[in-house]
Amino acid sequence: MTIARTICLGFLAVISVGTLLLLLPFSTVEPGWGNFTTALFTSTSAVCVTGLIVVDTGSYYTFWGELFILCLIQIGGLGYMTTTTFLILLIGRKFDFREKLAIKESFDRPFLHGSQNLLKSVFATTIALETLGSITLFLVFQQDYDNQQSLWLAIFHSISAWNNAGFSLFADSLTRYQTSIPLNIIICILIIFGGIGYQVIIEFYLWLREKLDTSSKKEYRFSLNFRVVISTTIFLLLFGAIAFLVTEYNNLLAEFNFNEKVTLAVFQSVTTRTAGFNSIDLGAMTIASLFLTIGFMFVGGSPSGTAGGIKTTTVRILFESTKAVLQGKQDIVIYEREVPSSLILKAMAVVFGSTITVLVVTFSISFIHPNFNFINIFFEVVSAFATVGLSTGITADLSGSAQVLIILTMYIGRVGVLLFMSAILGDPRPSRIHYPEENLLIG
Amino acid sequence: MTIARTICLGFLAVISVGTLLLLLPFSTVEPGWGNFTTALFTSTSAVCVTGLIVVDTGSYYTFWGELFILCLIQIGGLGYMTTTTFLILLIGRKFDFREKLAIKESFDRPFLHGSQNLLKSVFATTIALETLGSITLFLVFQQDYDNQQSLWLAIFHSISAWNNAGFSLFADSLTRYQTSIPLNIIICILIIFGGIGYQVIIEFYLWLREKLDTSSKKEYRFSLNFRVVISTTIFLLLFGAIAFLVTEYNNLLAEFNFNEKVTLAVFQSVTTRTAGFNSIDLGAMTIASLFLTIGFMFVGGSPSGTAGGIKTTTVRILFESTKAVLQGKQDIVIYEREVPSSLILKAMAVVFGSTITVLVVTFSISFIHPNFNFINIFFEVVSAFATVGLSTGITADLSGSAQVLIILTMYIGRVGVLLFMSAILGDPRPSRIHYPEENLLIG
Ligand SMILES: [K+]
Ligand SMILES: [K+]
Numbered sequence: 107m108t109i110a111r112t113i114c115l116g117f118l119a120v121i122s123v124g125t126l127l128l129l130l131p132f133s134t135v136e137p138g139w140g141n142f143t144t145a146l147f148t149s150t151s152a153v154c155v156t157g158l159i160v161v162d163t164g165s166y167y168t169f170w171g172e173l174f175i176l177c178l179i180q181i182g183g184l185g186y187m188t189t190t191t192f193l194i195l196l197i198g199r200k201f202d203f204r205e206k207l208a209i210k211e212s213f214d215r216p217f218l219h220g221s222q223n224l225l226k227s228v229f230a231t232t233i234a235l236e237t238l239g240s241i242t243l244f245l246v247f248q249q250d251y252d253n254q255q256s257l258w259l260a261i262f263h264s265i266s267a268w269n270n271a272g273f274s275l276f277a278d279s280l281t282r283y284q285t286s287i288p289l290n291i292i293i294c295i296l297i298i299f300g301g302i303g304y305q306v307i308i309e310f311y312l313w314l315r316e317k318l319d320t321s322s323k324k325e326y327r328f329s330l331n332f333r334v335v336i337s338t339t340i341f342l343l344l345f346g347a348i349a350f351l352v353t354e355y356n357n358l359l360a361e362f363n364f365n366e367k368v369t370l371a372v373f374q375s376v377t378t379r380t381a382g383f384n385s386i387d388l389g390a391m392t393i394a395s396l397f398l399t400i401g402f403m404f405v406g407g408s409p410s411g412t413a414g415g416i417k418t419t420t421v422r423i424l425f426e427s428t429k430a431v432l433q434g435k436q437d438i439v440i441y442e443r444e445v446p447s448s449l450i451l452k453a454m455a456v457v458f459g460s461t462i463t464v465l466v467v468t469f470s471i472s473f474i475h476p477n478f479n480f481i482n483i484f485f486e487v488v489s490a491f492a493t494v495g496l497s498t499g500i501t502a503d504l505s506g507s508a509q510v511l512i513i514l515t516m517y518i519g520r521v522g523v524l525l526f527m528s529a530i531l532g533d534p535r536p537s538r539i540h541y542p543e544e545n546l547l548i549g
Numbered sequence: 550m551t552i553a554r555t556i557c558l559g560f561l562a563v564i565s566v567g568t569l570l571l572l573l574p575f576s577t578v579e580p581g582w583g584n585f586t587t588a589l590f591t592s593t594s595a596v597c598v599t600g601l602i603v604v605d606t607g608s609y610y611t612f613w614g615e616l617f618i619l620c621l622i623q624i625g626g627l628g629y630m631t632t633t634t635f636l637i638l639l640i641g642r643k644f645d646f647r648e649k650l651a652i653k654e655s656f657d658r659p660f661l662h663g664s665q666n667l668l669k670s671v672f673a674t675t676i677a678l679e680t681l682g683s684i685t686l687f688l689v690f691q692q693d694y695d696n697q698q699s700l701w702l703a704i705f706h707s708i709s710a711w712n713n714a715g716f717s718l719f720a721d722s723l724t725r726y727q728t729s730i731p732l733n734i735i736i737c738i739l740i741i742f743g744g745i746g747y748q749v750i751i752e753f754y755l756w757l758r759e760k761l762d763t764s765s766k767k768e769y770r771f772s773l774n775f776r777v778v779i780s781t782t783i784f785l786l787l788f789g790a791i792a793f794l795v796t797e798y799n800n801l802l803a804e805f806n807f808n809e810k811v812t813l814a815v816f817q818s819v820t821t822r823t824a825g826f827n828s829i830d831l832g833a834m835t836i837a838s839l840f841l842t843i844g845f846m847f848v849g850g851s852p853s854g855t856a857g858g859i860k861t862t863t864v865r866i867l868f869e870s871t872k873a874v875l876q877g878k879q880d881i882v883i884y885e886r887e888v889p890s891s892l893i894l895k896a897m898a899v900v901f902g903s904t905i906t907v908l909v910v911t912f913s914i915s916f917i918h919p920n921f922n923f924i925n926i927f928f929e930v931v932s933a934f935a936t937v938g939l940s941t942g943i944t945a946d947l948s949g950s951a952q953v954l955i956i957l958t959m960y961i962g963r964v965g966v967l968l969f970m971s972a973i974l975g976d977p978r979p980s981r982i983h984y985p986e987e988n989l990l991i992g
Contacts, residue, residue: 394915433899455874472837
């Protein structure tokens with residue numbers, strides 16, 4: 107079986123088990139067996155770390171149901187992370203021809219040779235940061251809830267934030283803590299580090315180790331991936347915060363003082379690109395902000411993390427290719443490194459595949475629900491595809507068929523549209539025939 | 550001056566003269582000098598062959614005003630056509646190094662050496678097809694109007710259709726002839742041939758000449774551009790017609806019999822990608838059809854014609870790159886010809902630049918008009934950018950600043966976002982430094 111099919115079926119298997127668990131009589135508060143579509147939707151949303159909900163998690167599910175959801179989030183987040191992290195670290199350094207062949211062959215196995223240390227460090231980082239998040243969040247929640255409640259709230263929201271899942275036990279997501287500085291800081295740190303990707307975190311470790319090792323004289327060189335992810339992420343975070351502050355200044359943010367306005371705008375910027383918590387009512391947002399949010403959600407986070415969307419690296423390649431064309435260059439050069447042409451092709455494929463997926467689903471749901479506000483449908487579909495989980499509130503009102511479309515969209519968005527397609531199409535058989543070049547008229 | 554600046558300033562000059570002409574007291578039915586924004590909007594819309602209107606052309610302007618508009622349409626359509634046709638025919642065949650240098654230098658002059666025959670054939674085709682269109686349309690209009698009226702209506706709509714301008718003298722565009730088979734056929738032929746690009750028409754001539762020349766034994770080989778444009782256009786036309794038929798079957802098309810339904814759907818498919826006439830009320834369209842229309846408008850027509858949008862060739866490259874990635878290939882091969890990597894870069898730049906333009910303008914107008922229906926704003930902006938000219942009817946209700954944004958969007962869409970940017974940035978200075986390759990994680 108190809109690695110694409112292994113990953114796709116693996117996700118499917120976890121979603122199926124999750125659906126069955128959430129159907130169990132003791133999972134839901136209402137006595138008896140749960141509703142099938144609701145269980146499937148919730149399980150998919152948790153495994154795909156999306157966070158879209160058709161029922162309020164805190165009041166619909168019992169402690170057991172919530173625990174199942176938390177496990178699904180952790181498996182979904184970690185499972186995807188581990189797989190993609192291997193691939194990146196493998197691609198990240200240069201290989202000779204024989205090594206490349208070996209890697210290509212081993213692609214047919216889910217676990218790669220010599221990856222045990224890597225796996226361990228991925229697990230260790232996850233557990234360490236989730237524990238740290240739980241302890242600090244406990245101190246925040248303890249001021250409003252009893253110890254037992256606070257502990258469960260802290261663990262749940264810490265794991266949900268680290269995995270960028272966006273599930274909350276509060277009916278209003280994090281709106282009740284919208285102006286709490288400690289909560290905003292803790293959640294934002296968990297979201298950013300969880301969504302930035304493992305390669306980045308591991309490189310940071312390596313850099314720190316070399317920095318602290320006074321005997322070593324050589325300077326650590328960050329990879330192109332690290333630099334692109336860090337710079338693009340910082341730019342998007344700042345740009346998002348400023349844009350939200352400006353567009354909602356006299357609307358959603360009107361009742362807050364300036365410091366609170368900034369806090370809310372920063373949180374919105376951090377959460378929008380993939381996490382999916384909200385601390386303001388998105389249903390009351392202006393159409394300008396909703397449209398802006400759609401754009402940020404579609405961009406999404408960084409590769410090899412828990413984030414969705416077309417990813418920061420893809421957007422950077424789009425931007426750099428435009429710059430290159432305007433400068434009359436034939437190649438894309440970022441930080442004095444040339445981007446291989448195969449990556450440019452892949453970036454185009456990601457953009458095209460993602461756009462087509464979003465367009466087809468948005469069109470279909472618009473067809474099913476002609477009387478819905480169009481922007482709410484568009485928002486919902488992009489949120490599902492980029493596994494963000496923000497909603498203007500229409501999720502529960504969608505018909506059964508529209509909910510199934512959203513389930514499918516979350517799934518395709520999580521495994522990646524190219525991986526999904528290649529799982530269906532099977533192994534490629536590259537052709538070695540060369541054809542003469544010929545020009546086409548573009549633009 | 551660079552060719553980019555020449556083209557941009559040329560369009561600006563024509564728009565300015567047009568604005569002044571439309572301000573003249575005898576141009577408008579109302580006595581006195583016209584409204585400046587209205588004149589600027591109409592002039593830009595005509596020169597950019599868009600067709601968006603803030604006033605009803607037939608009742609607001611006198612015969613002189615209408616004549617000025619017609620001249621602006623003809624100059625806008627032909628001016629752009631001739632320039633781009635030269636470039637294509639030059640790029641279309643292979644050049645050796647010296648010829649390439651010569652072309653590069655001559656880019657600084659608006660008219661290229663040895664292009665007189667080409668210019669003549671462009672003019673001849675335009676006049677021949679516009680005359681043919683006028684005569685046939687005259688026979689249609691004569692059944693409802695007197696000879697003088699019919700003649701003016703025929704000439705105006707023939708030129709407007711050939712240049713894909715979308716201006717009409719009827720307040721309801723072509724709705725009153727929605728089920729007239731002759732009118733539908735004539736207008737569709739004019740739109741398709743006007744929008745398919747000159748290179749395609751000239752290649753068709755050359756093929757026909759070789760076909761009729763019985764002494765010649767060699768088979769004519771169509772260029773890659775010809776094949777891509779023809780096949781992509783046919784696919785999009787058929788797909789559009791079927792999609793409109795299905796989505797509007799029980800809404801806008803409900804009152805018509807099946808043959809009429811098909812006629813209206815085909816016309817809508819032909820007109821949507823760039824022409825901008827309408828034979829049904831777009832304000833009453835379902836959100837699914839509006840969204841579909843937005844997609845088709847953004848794709849637009851084919852290069853070197855009067856069409857706007859990102860163009861059929863760009864979309865084809867996006868599609869083929871996705872196919873190549875899924876097949877594990879490193880290059881894009883279409884019809885046994887390899888697409889140069891510089892073109893792939895250019896396609897990405899066109900997609901990115903166009904998307905950013907549409908996003909920024911849509912966001913800005915959403916910010917200015919928070920109470921408008923979002924999809925109507927999105928529709929209007931894409932229509933302006935792709936120089937289509939369809940509207941849900943909000944054009945005249947837009948505030949002054951929003952109208953200025955639409956004017957700017959029509960202009961950027963017409964000259965092309967890359968040309969516009971390079972006119973601002975000036976000549977590129979290509980660097981010859983080579984950097985080592987490094988991978989990035991995509992998707
Ligand atoms: K999420
Ligand atoms: K038009």
